[in-house]
Amino acid sequence: MKAAPKIQSRIFAVVGTIISAILLMGGRCDNNGGPSQPDAGLYHTYAEIDHELHELANVNLQITLLSSIGKSVEGRELWAIKISDNAGQDEPESTVVFLGGHHAREWIAVDVPFLLAKQLVTQYGSDTTITRLVNQAEIWIVPMVNPDGHQYSVTTQRLWRKNRRNNGDGTLGVDLNRNYSYQWGGPGSSGDTFSDIYRGPAPFSEPETQAVRDFLRQHRPASLISYHSFSQLILYPWGYTDNPAADEAVMQNLAVAMADRIRVVHNVRYTPEQSSDLYLASGDTTDWLYGVFGAPCFTIELRPQSASPGFQLPENQIAPTFEENLAAALYLIDWAIQSHSPTL
Amino acid sequence: MGKILVILFGVIAFAACRQQQPAATPPASGLRKISAADSQTVERIRQSGVKILVQQPDYLIVYSDSAQIGQMQAMAMEAKTATEQDLVQRLVRIHFTDKTQLQKIVDLGVDVWEVQSDSVTARVYDLHLEQLKQDGFTYRILKMDANAPEEQ
Numbered sequence: 001m002k003a004a005p006k007i008q009s010r011i012f013a014v015v016g017t018i019i020s021a022i023l024l025m026g027g028r029c030d031n032n033g034g035p036s037q038p039d040a041g042l043y044h045t046y047a048e049i050d051h052e053l054h055e056l057a058n059v060n061l062q063i064t065l066l067s068s069i070g071k072s073v074e075g076r077e078l079w080a081i082k083i084s085d086n087a088g089q090d091e092p093e094s095t096v097v098f099l100g101g102h103h104a105r106e107w108i109a110v111d112v113p114f115l116l117a118k119q120l121v122t123q124y125g126s127d128t129t130i131t132r133l134v135n136q137a138e139i140w141i142v143p144m145v146n147p148d149g150h151q152y153s154v155t156t157q158r159l160w161r162k163n164r165r166n167n168g169d170g171t172l173g174v175d176l177n178r179n180y181s182y183q184w185g186g187p188g189s190s191g192d193t194f195s196d197i198y199r200g201p202a203p204f205s206e207p208e209t210q211a212v213r214d215f216l217r218q219h220r221p222a223s224l225i226s227y228h229s230f231s232q233l234i235l236y237p238w239g240y241t242d243n244p245a246a247d248e249a250v251m252q253n254l255a256v257a258m259a260d261r262i263r264v265v266h267n268v269r270y271t272p273e274q275s276s277d278l279y280l281a282s283g284d285t286t287d288w289l290y291g292v293f294g295a296p297c298f299t300i301e302l303r304p305q306s307a308s309p310g311f312q313l314p315e316n317q318i319a320p321t322f323e324e325n326l327a328a329a330l331y332l333i334d335w336a337i338q339s340h341s342p343t344l
Numbered sequence: 345m346g347k348i349l350v351i352l353f354g355v356i357a358f359a360a361c362r363q364q365q366p367a368a369t370p371p372a373s374g375l376r377k378i379s380a381a382d383s384q385t386v387e388r389i390r391q392s393g394v395k396i397l398v399q400q401p402d403y404l405i406v407y408s409d410s411a412q413i414g415q416m417q418a419m420a421m422e423a424k425t426a427t428e429q430d431l432v433q434r435l436v437r438i439h440f441t442d443k444t445q446l447q448k449i450v451d452l453g454v455d456v457w458e459v460q461s462d463s464v465t466a467r468v469y470d471l472h473l474e475q476l477k478q479d480g481f482t483y484r485i486l487k488m489d490a491n492a493p494e495e496q
Binding site for chain 1: 451
């Protein structure tokens, strides 16, 4: 008779544990009801970028430094990897920064900078050009500036563009590439919260852009590339006005040189032009960096050229897109080393 | 003791997950869903100054401030909270003649996907289409639901 309460208690405990587990797993609090392990095929998800960057850094301690530059609206870490010969030290070398994934649906714009990091680390010591550039420069790569939006694009709406800010009126998201402060609120951005180019309630209202701003202020890059897709363009400031930038000649020459190097690899043409030649757009990353620090910087719109397939670039084009852009990235790092006097 | 811990664990887990649910109360101003609006109702809403963001056969999504919500209630319209899935967008090709016109299209707040010499492919709301029509632009709808997955 004494055994009955014991059995009852065990049954209670088992049922309770199962219910608790279901509650925890079921609501694991992927707000979108998506699976807990999102799958983007050969493209990298946030979890995969997180895991592989840690793995890359852990086995290459001398030449890498992995750090978080801040957190997204939903609390995801914004990972940045530094690649340099003595990555743990601030050396008097030129800094070049590569950013990816401001816009959620532009998956290729995450994979290109991530693969660049991987290539620089794994080929260090065996490829003479890469070894020299890593020795002489401080290279920082932030492959996914908008992890919340990317996750939403993977799990719920493939063509989502903005971050996942709750705007408080039933709409979600701020366009991070309209949220930088330089000429914020000008043409090519919207004050409507439902718009896909909603600039946010104030300049740098978003934790993602604040993190990039603080990171760039700290590291003062000699140059920068921000990857986007699509259209196969190499854009340089200004974006907010048709007027040419003071350093237009320098930036135009660099853009043309990068386009030439891209074309050599797979004979794919990227058009170099001032950003405003496309249409005016205000509050983007490169206008801010150039406007505040005068550093030549570029938005590269990756493959494909047209709206079909547009943002949904087939997986078999990830490798060639990376290969052609590797050539351009290495060229820009080399330029920064040769021509820029570093600041410390 | 074990029972209490298990119950406590369950309650905490349940509470943690409940916190993640979207708020049930609609915001003071913003998006509202109005079901089964006939053409007269649509016209009345339009005349009241409310922005009709999406116009589907069986519902409207409007963007309204608190005063406009009051007006709609006075017209005996039931306005519910809209979900993200309700926000249907169209994929369209809009024609322009010069760069000034192109910029006007961009500044409406549409989502430009591709710019060609005389047209732009963009993802838009019905509100944008209405504005484009008023501004004299011509356009062609390429896809009624721009966010629907491509058919294989």
